[in-house]
Amino acid sequence: MFENRPRRTASSQRAQTLFDLRTIIAALFGIYGTVLTVMGAAGQMPAELRKAGGWNVNLWCGLGMLAFATAFGAWALLRPVSVPPAEADPDTRDTALARTG
Amino acid sequence: MLTLADANLRLNARPIDYALIAVYFAFVLGIGLLARRKVASSMDFFLSGRSMPAWVTGLAFISANLAAVEILGMTADGAQYGLPSVHYYWIGAVPAMVFLGLVMMPFYYGSKVRSVPEFLLRRFGRFAHLVNSVSFALAQVLIAGVNLYALSTVVNLLLGWPSWLSILAAGAIVLVYTLLGGLSAAIYNEVMQFFVILALLLPLTLVGLHRVGGWNGLVGRIDGSSGDAALQLHSWPGTNLTGIGDSTLSVLGIVFGLGFVLSFGYWTTNFTEVQRALSARSMSAARRTPLIGAYPKTLLILLIMIPGMVAAVLSPQLSALKAANAADPSVQSLGGVSFNNSIELLMRDLLPNGMLGIAIAGLLAAFMAGMAANVSSFNTVVTYDIWQTYVKKDRPDEYYLRTGRVLTVVGCLVAIGTAFIAGNFGNIMDYLQTLFGFFNAPLFATFVLGMFWKRMTPAAGGIGLIAGTASAITIDMLNRTGILHVSGQGASFLGAIAAFVVDILLSVAVSLVTRPRTDAELTGLVWSLTRRGDRVHEATGEDAGWYRRPAVLAVGVLALATALNIAFW
Numbered sequence: 001m002f003e004n005r006p007r008r009t010a011s012s013q014r015a016q017t018l019f020d021l022r023t024i025i026a027a028l029f030g031i032y033g034t035v036l037t038v039m040g041a042a043g044q045m046p047a048e049l050r051k052a053g054g055w056n057v058n059l060w061c062g063l064g065m066l067a068f069a070t071a072f073g074a075w076a077l078l079r080p081v082s083v084p085p086a087e088a089d090p091d092t093r094d095t096a097l098a099r100t101g
Numbered sequence: 102m103l104t105l106a107d108a109n110l111r112l113n114a115r116p117i118d119y120a121l122i123a124v125y126f127a128f129v130l131g132i133g134l135l136a137r138r139k140v141a142s143s144m145d146f147f148l149s150g151r152s153m154p155a156w157v158t159g160l161a162f163i164s165a166n167l168a169a170v171e172i173l174g175m176t177a178d179g180a181q182y183g184l185p186s187v188h189y190y191w192i193g194a195v196p197a198m199v200f201l202g203l204v205m206m207p208f209y210y211g212s213k214v215r216s217v218p219e220f221l222l223r224r225f226g227r228f229a230h231l232v233n234s235v236s237f238a239l240a241q242v243l244i245a246g247v248n249l250y251a252l253s254t255v256v257n258l259l260l261g262w263p264s265w266l267s268i269l270a271a272g273a274i275v276l277v278y279t280l281l282g283g284l285s286a287a288i289y290n291e292v293m294q295f296f297v298i299l300a301l302l303l304p305l306t307l308v309g310l311h312r313v314g315g316w317n318g319l320v321g322r323i324d325g326s327s328g329d330a331a332l333q334l335h336s337w338p339g340t341n342l343t344g345i346g347d348s349t350l351s352v353l354g355i356v357f358g359l360g361f362v363l364s365f366g367y368w369t370t371n372f373t374e375v376q377r378a379l380s381a382r383s384m385s386a387a388r389r390t391p392l393i394g395a396y397p398k399t400l401l402i403l404l405i406m407i408p409g410m411v412a413a414v415l416s417p418q419l420s421a422l423k424a425a426n427a428a429d430p431s432v433q434s435l436g437g438v439s440f441n442n443s444i445e446l447l448m449r450d451l452l453p454n455g456m457l458g459i460a461i462a463g464l465l466a467a468f469m470a471g472m473a474a475n476v477s478s479f480n481t482v483v484t485y486d487i488w489q490t491y492v493k494k495d496r497p498d499e500y501y502l503r504t505g506r507v508l509t510v511v512g513c514l515v516a517i518g519t520a521f522i523a524g525n526f527g528n529i530m531d532y533l534q535t536l537f538g539f540f541n542a543p544l545f546a547t548f549v550l551g552m553f554w555k556r557m558t559p560a561a562g563g564i565g566l567i568a569g570t571a572s573a574i575t576i577d578m579l580n581r582t583g584i585l586h587v588s589g590q591g592a593s594f595l596g597a598i599a600a601f602v603v604d605i606l607l608s609v610a611v612s613l614v615t616r617p618r619t620d621a622e623l624t625g626l627v628w629s630l631t632r633r634g635d636r637v638h639e640a641t642g643e644d645a646g647w648y649r650r651p652a653v654l655a656v657g658v659l660a661l662a663t664a665l666n667i668a669f670w
Contacts, residue, residue: 021292024289027128032124032300035455036455036459039454
């Protein structure tokens with residue numbers, strides 16, 4: 001995603017995967033999922049279970065988020081961003097400007 | 102709007118909840134810092150250098166609109182009206198997004214304009230352009246202020262923070278990341294916010310449905326509790342939503358007013374949305390942006406409306422309000438609770454600590470997504486359409502990049518100021534928001550006519566816009582002063598239809614007596630003067646594949662919306 005880096009060495013490729021939006025989203029939900037799963041597994045208070053009609057909301061949401069994070073992480077790893085060939089045509093704004101004038 | 106000091110909606114947030122909220126804000130600011138690395142020119146700052154993949158712009162496209170005002174407002178509609186609220190999405194947004202992707206995007210992206218007002222400038226000249234850019238820029242900062250004010254009331258309600266603190270804190274966070282990373286930071290955050298908002302809505306929907314005994318349980322409870330249950334449990338004719346007593350007229354009001362005019366006007370000409378598509382990396386990706394966004398958009402209403410319906414059944418305060426409202430429509434709040442509080446009531450009543458923190462983060466995310474979208478489209482329009490076009494022409498690019506940064510600060514400061522003022526004049530802000538809604542309906546009429554009728558003249562463009570807006574305002578005034586009698590949302594549908602019709606008629610009349618622009622000036626801006634080759638896009642490389650064809654995506658999402666419409670008939 002943050003791909004406008006001209007050099008494509010192994011390390012910059014790794015940096016790109018790290019800064020890929022998909023990786024960031026996976027990291028956020030990885031943290032959230034872990035915290036919730038631990039909280040849920042540690043047990044919910046009866047009052048909180050009653051709130052949700054007997055469901056352990058933290059546990060299930062946590063597991064759901066971990067699954068989501070895994071899917072996004074896998075997507076980022078399996079289909080890394082490729083640096084597109086130089087496509088930004090420098091005359092874009094000039095023509096746009098010229099025509100408005 | 103949100104006045105509820107005395108209702109005890111305070112959430113029992115614990116340190117773990119605050120920690121989870123803090124994690125979210127760390128990510129938001131981190132994205133701003135990362136995106137900063139690739140801002141080298143004004144194009145990078147304002148349009149992300151036209152480099153975004155379609156799934157990112159597609160999600161940002163709907164996220165920019167999925168502000169908290171939208172979530173609170175639509176759950177409120179779900180609680181109050183039930184199923185007819187789906188029309189905002191299935192009759193309103195989705196067909197309009199398809200139209201934008203298939204028909205209008207080739208002109209926007211293909212003509213390489215950098216904003217919607219700039220398209221007006223090239224098609225109709227300065228008059229229409231100036232009217233539109235000034236009204237748009239003004240509307241954006243004021244709406245950003247409304248967003249911020251609404252956020253402060255919700256934070257005050259849920260967590261007990263003083264309003265000034267949450268206004269300043271949220272304003273500062275949005276300022277920092279849009280200032281650093283420009284549109285890229287706003288877009289990346291919108292995509293992340295989309296998923297955090299989902300993490301708020303999905304558990305609420307599932308747990309809520311579980312509590313009321315599934316969909317059938319919900320239907321049974323609504324059936325038993327209210328007199329107009331049939332209206333709430335069928336999407337058509339939606340007379341409770343429109344406030345138009347006659348079924349046929351109500352359906353016409355929904356299809357033409359809400360669907361054709363209001364929603365087409367909003368989704369196809371509002372630069373806040375279109376800007377996301379303009380930042381896509383190719384014509385194909387730009388056309389797919391609204392189409393990809395339309396899929397989650399179609400399903401999202403279920404996750405917004407169902408919690409609203411559940412809240413009205415589960416919460417004794419809301420059911421009492423609903424009964425009172427059915428007896429006397431002027432009752433909008435009871436004991437400090439209004440329909441706008443549906444989602445907060447559900448969060449309080451259903452979610453355990455932990456999940457609660459993430460849900461609060463989701464709600465805050467929604468507020469900031471809205472504000473960042475307003476600020477990032479404001480700085481683009483003011484820089485390119487007002488400053489560069491009328492004030493300081495022909496400066497080097499760095500100058501405009503710097504201007505954009507300064508304007509981001511100015512926009513945020515004005516929004517913060519507006520938020521403080523709105524605290525004292527809540528109703529005025531409500532009214533302002535309605536007022537700026539008036540600009541969209543005639544805008545769509547002018548765009549469609551201008552894109553397909555090359556004879557339409559610059560004078561017609563400007564006069565049509567002004568007359569259309571004036572007629573929408575007139576209808577609104579007539580309704581407010583009691584000369585027209587339409588309750589519910591019917592008045593705004595009616596106003597939109599009037600604006601559209603007046604704009605079209607007047608534009609045609611004026612065009613016939615004034616001089617049109619030459620064909621050469623209109624190449625690429627009008628359908629008949631644009632070569633087919635310039636309207637279609639490359640289908641090679643990352644744009645190849647049948648599943649990436651805009652027509653295929655469009656048919657798919659329309660089929661989905663139709664199927665859902667039939668299922669919830």
